[in-house]
Amino acid sequence: MKTIAPTHIAPSDNVESPFAVTFRHRLRYTNDVLGHDRAALIEMFEPSGDAAAKVQFFVDGHVAEARPEVVPGLARVVAEGLGRCTMAGEVRVVPGGETIKNDRAELDRILGAFNEANLDRRSYVVVVGGGAVLDAVGFAAAVAHRGIRLIRLPTTTLAQADSGVGVKSAVNFFGKKNWLGAFAVPWAVINDTALLETLPNRDFIAGFSEAVKVSLLKSPAVFDQICRTASRIRRRDLSVALPIIRASVEMHLAHITQGGDPFEAREARPLDFGHWSAHKLEPMSGYTLRHGEAVALGVAIDVIYSVLAFGLPRREAARVLRCLTNLGFTLNHPNLDAVEPLLDGLEEFRQHLGGRLTITMLRGVGDPIDVHEIDPDLMRTAIARVSQYGARARRTAHHDDTGRPRPSSPVRVNGRAR
Ligand SMILES: NC(=O)c1ccc[n+]([C@@H]2O[C@H](COP(=O)([O-])OP(=O)(O)OC[C@H]3O[C@@H](n4cnc5c(N)ncnc54)[C@H](O)[C@@H]3O)[C@@H](O)[C@H]2O)c1
Numbered sequence: 001m002k003t004i005a006p007t008h009i010a011p012s013d014n015v016e017s018p019f020a021v022t023f024r025h026r027l028r029y030t031n032d033v034l035g036h037d038r039a040a041l042i043e044m045f046e047p048s049g050d051a052a053a054k055v056q057f058f059v060d061g062h063v064a065e066a067r068p069e070v071v072p073g074l075a076r077v078v079a080e081g082l083g084r085c086t087m088a089g090e091v092r093v094v095p096g097g098e099t100i101k102n103d104r105a106e107l108d109r110i111l112g113a114f115n116e117a118n119l120d121r122r123s124y125v126v127v128v129g130g131g132a133v134l135d136a137v138g139f140a141a142a143v144a145h146r147g148i149r150l151i152r153l154p155t156t157t158l159a160q161a162d163s164g165v166g167v168k169s170a171v172n173f174f175g176k177k178n179w180l181g182a183f184a185v186p187w188a189v190i191n192d193t194a195l196l197e198t199l200p201n202r203d204f205i206a207g208f209s210e211a212v213k214v215s216l217l218k219s220p221a222v223f224d225q226i227c228r229t230a231s232r233i234r235r236r237d238l239s240v241a242l243p244i245i246r247a248s249v250e251m252h253l254a255h256i257t258q259g260g261d262p263f264e265a266r267e268a269r270p271l272d273f274g275h276w277s278a279h280k281l282e283p284m285s286g287y288t289l290r291h292g293e294a295v296a297l298g299v300a301i302d303v304i305y306s307v308l309a310f311g312l313p314r315r316e317a318a319r320v321l322r323c324l325t326n327l328g329f330t331l332n333h334p335n336l337d338a339v340e341p342l343l344d345g346l347e348e349f350r351q352h353l354g355g356r357l358t359i360t361m362l363r364g365v366g367d368p369i370d371v372h373e374i375d376p377d378l379m380r381t382a383i384a385r386v387s388q389y390g391a392r393a394r395r396t397a398h399h400d401d402t403g404r405p406r407p408s409s410p411v412r413v414n415g416r417a418r
């Protein structure tokens, strides 16, 4: 055998070429995107050369059912698109809720629809739905042809306040939350007020845990605002709810675009405050808990842990739990008793990110801290205290927004069961 003479390779031969790519994030607000505000959607489509942009719609099945005019309305918007856009295939109605993220066959069907419609990188996938449908269709759009333009029209408060502007999407795999996913910046996000109309109360409330979360990290003023208006938000008073959704989405967006780590290369992932347990509670509950409900429990747990371990003032923690309760969350769930499986969520959270365990906690409202160790005994205490608080709140009166107890029926997040 002939041997190849080694050439001398010096360390100075190594090549390192840092480079930056500029993205644009487009966030629009509309009142009625299928009606008088439809231009906001049409303007998003850039014709490809002389040809009209090809558009493929996906609609959350529960949205299509609750508002039958959505599916024909979308086709009408494209028909009126003055040559800017054309339908690539018929509007696809997909299963709403976490089902779509749990079933591999659904992912196959979405990709199959792209293929049948001959979508390419300059085509547009427009997805109308809750966070779960946005995630599943968004993931498919991120991997097909290595990325098709994605326009999100979120239809839940959670998706409008948080996930819609996110630069990641994922489906559940191996029984694990968001195990298979991708980072991709959406082409555009349109937060439309009318699309929230048919949202069941349970889901309307669920989104506000993410607003509480981000305000605890970034804005004491917004947190105060949520505390003051929690009962009105629960009653779906849009004059107070919409500004909170807007504040929340803009804080999430600012974190992504200005926080210096949009694709989460660093260990710390502050927007996931309260999420190590939330992501574990969701599968533990067989996905009967909504993501937002699990986040409310997770935020409550980490707030109490922050009192025990990092000196967060007790009165601040009490305000958080009262605020969540007044919003309509139940801070008590049978899975909180399964403490040991729940604590496994810490290791799963670490594995998802790699590297050291990094969890965000609070020293004060607006004063987050990243920690690398969790004391399991203190965490057991925190979980037990949240559970006891939630059980007491269910039995007794809840509080008004100023903290005074108010005699009334127990607060429950108990919307339409599906
Ligand atoms: N990618 C991200 O950055 C990110 C961030 C946060 C959450 N998420 C994911 O988002 C998902 C949760 O999203 P969600 O809280 O929006 O819940 P969801 O998508 O499960 O929607 C809740 C329910 O409401 C229905 N629905 C949605 N809009 C409706 C409407 N206008 N009228 C009637 N019914 C409607 C849905 O079909 C579903 O049954 C989770 O899977 C979570 O992991 C992703």
Ligand SMILES: [Zn+2]
Residues within 6 Å of the ligand: 162, 210, 275, 291, 295
């Ligand atoms: Zn979340």
